[in-house]
Amino acid sequence: MKFAFVMVGWLGTANNSRVFLKMIQNPDNHFLIPLEGKYYLCHGECYHLCDYRGQQTPKGPNELFNYTHSSLCNVIERCFVVLKAH
Structure with a gap:
């Protein structure tokens, strides 16, 4: 298994889509867009x-x-x- 990105330390309770949107909107996270035919498992x-x-x-x-x-x-x-x- 290869981890491309791990985000830890979210305070409080949030659903997956909220965490994901905040993560991809912040350029400091250096989130990689997956290659064609590849997907992220969240x-x-x-x-x-x-x-x-x-x-x-x-x-x-x-x-x-x-x-x-x-x-x-x-x-x-x-x-x-x-x-x-x-």
Whole structure:
């Protein structure tokens, strides 16, 4: 996993879109616009893995997407826990 940009230290409560807009509007942040075909994955709502436990492989493209998206969200959450601990 490669982090292109990490923003920490937001005070108080804010939704993802507010934090993202403030971050890209400030030129001091040096936010990089992604290359064509590339995207930024931002923290957001994640699917619950408990819905998939005890089941076999996901059925259909939507279930497969939900499962892989949830797994990726869990990896990102663990990365932030480790980063915050340091």
